[in-house]
Amino acid sequence: MTPQEYVQQKAANSGSSFYYAFLFLPANRRAAITAFYAFCREVDDVVDEISDPSVAQSTLAWWQNEVLQSFAGNATHPVMKALIVHTSDYGIEAHHLLSVIEGCQMDLSQTRYLDYVGLQRYCHLVAGVVGEVAAKIFGQTDPQTTQYAHKLGLAFQLTNILRDVGEDAMRGRIYLPIDELKQFDVKAQDLMQRQYSDRFTALMKFQAARAHSLYEEAFALLPAADKRTQKPGLMMASIYRTLLREIEADNFQVLHQRVSLTPLRKLWLAWKIQALGRL
Numbered sequence: 221m222t223p224q225e226y227v228q229q230k231a232a233n234s235g236s237s238f239y240y241a242f243l244f245l246p247a248n249r250r251a252a253i254t255a256f257y258a259f260c261r262e263v264d265d266v267v268d269e270i271s272d273p274s275v276a277q278s279t280l281a282w283w284q285n286e287v288l289q290s291f292a293g294n295a296t297h298p299v300m301k302a303l304i305v306h307t308s309d310y311g312i313e314a315h316h317l318l319s320v321i322e323g324c325q326m327d328l329s330q331t332r333y334l335d336y337v338g339l340q341r342y343c344h345l346v347a348g349v350v351g352e353v354a355a356k357i358f359g360q361t362d363p364q365t366t367q368y369a370h371k372l373g374l375a376f377q378l379t380n381i382l383r384d385v386g387e388d389a390m391r392g393r394i395y396l397p398i399d400e401l402k403q404f405d406v407k408a409q410d411l412m413q414r415q416y417s418d419r420f421t422a423l424m425k426f427q428a429a430r431a432h433s434l435y436e437e438a439f440a441l442l443p444a445a446d447k448r449t450q451k452p453g454l455m456m457a458s459i460y461r462t463l464l465r466e467i468e469a470d471n472f473q474v475l476h477q478r479v480s481l482t483p484l485r486k487l488w489l490a491w492k493i494q495a496l497g498r499l
Contacts, residue, residue: 223302224251227258230299236261237459237481240490241452245358252306253357253452259299260320260350267327280325287317310356319349331393332408339397340374347373351453359449368441372453375434379460382427382467386414386475396427414475424472428464435461455490462489 221229231239231254238257242250263283270276290300291307291314306312323345333339351373355365381388381395388395389411401408404423411420435457442450459481467479481489 221298223298224255226298227255227302230258230261237456237463237486240459240483240486241455243487244455244490244494245452248306248309249357249359252303252310252312253354255299255303255306256312256353256357259303259317262297262299263321263324264346267324273328276328277325280321280328283321284318287314287321306357310353312353312356316349316353319345323349327393333395333397335397335399339395342395343374343377344370347377349373351376354453355446355450358452360446361449362443362445364441364443365446365450368438368443368446368450369453371434371438371441372457375431375438376456376460378427378431378434379464382424382431382472383463383474383479385411385424387478389414389475396423400426411475416473416475420475421472424474425468428468428472431464432461451493455493458489458493459486 231242236257238253242253242257245253263280266276266279266283270279286295286297286300289295290297290304295301295304303312323342326342326345330342333342348370351369352366355369360366360369385394385396389408394401394408394411396406396411400423404426405419406417406423410417438457447454462485463479463481466481467474470479473479
């Protein structure tokens with residue numbers, strides 16, 4: 221299996237909303253974003269699939285070294301072999317990849333966030349930086365598009381957090397800020413025991429409203445000059461925001477299940493942006 225085949229398989233098997241946006245890109249940009257996404261999946265899987273924290277830390281340390289060695293011309297992992305050939309074309313630097321790894325390291329050392337400011341730091345690393353690199357690959361021409369990409373990445377991550385509240389709680393991780401849990405009188409134990417309540421629903425409505433605001437702020441930041449090139453990001457926004465609305469329509473029944481969209485619906489939402497050029 222070639223490095224290109226490896227990253228293609230990694231991206232396709234993930235079932236992620238991102239994959240559907242990649243399908244509409246020109247071949248060279250599609251190859252670059254697929255390799256970058258595969259990298260993100262590899263390091264994220266370290267946290268989700270390795271149960272021993274010390275082994276996971278060692279594996280992430282290995283990835284840090286692999287990134288540095290790859291930029292020095294000595295890539296060994298198929299993901300880095302596939303990605304490194306695109307880095308100069310799209311302005312991808314080692315610090316971008318190291319930031320994503322740093323975000324994954326936070327998952328190993330931190331399972332709670334005191335407030336939204338602290339959560340934003342985590343989201344910046346695992347989603348904002350990802351959005352920044354993706355915007356470059358898609359064809360960014362205006363510097364302000366970086367702000368849009370970071371804001372949209374934050375909206376995506378908050379949507380993921382809402383979707384995965386129950387699943388994360390079962391793993392001992394709660395991303396909803398502690399001060400906001402207290403504000404709505406929802407205890408961590410309630411989430412772990414999958415206990416729904418009016419208080420929980422009110423907390424989730426508060427979180428969803430914040431996510432919706434971030435989507436609107438992101439769209440307002442996207443410069444007109446880059447609206448065409450950033451269509452893949454807008455495709456992802458359409459898919460993620462539709463998911464958020466599904467969670468709301470289901471009255472936030474996320475403690476015992478994972479709300480999702482079908483592959484066909486994701487493809488349809490992506491195609492509508494491609495064909496009509498608007499959300």
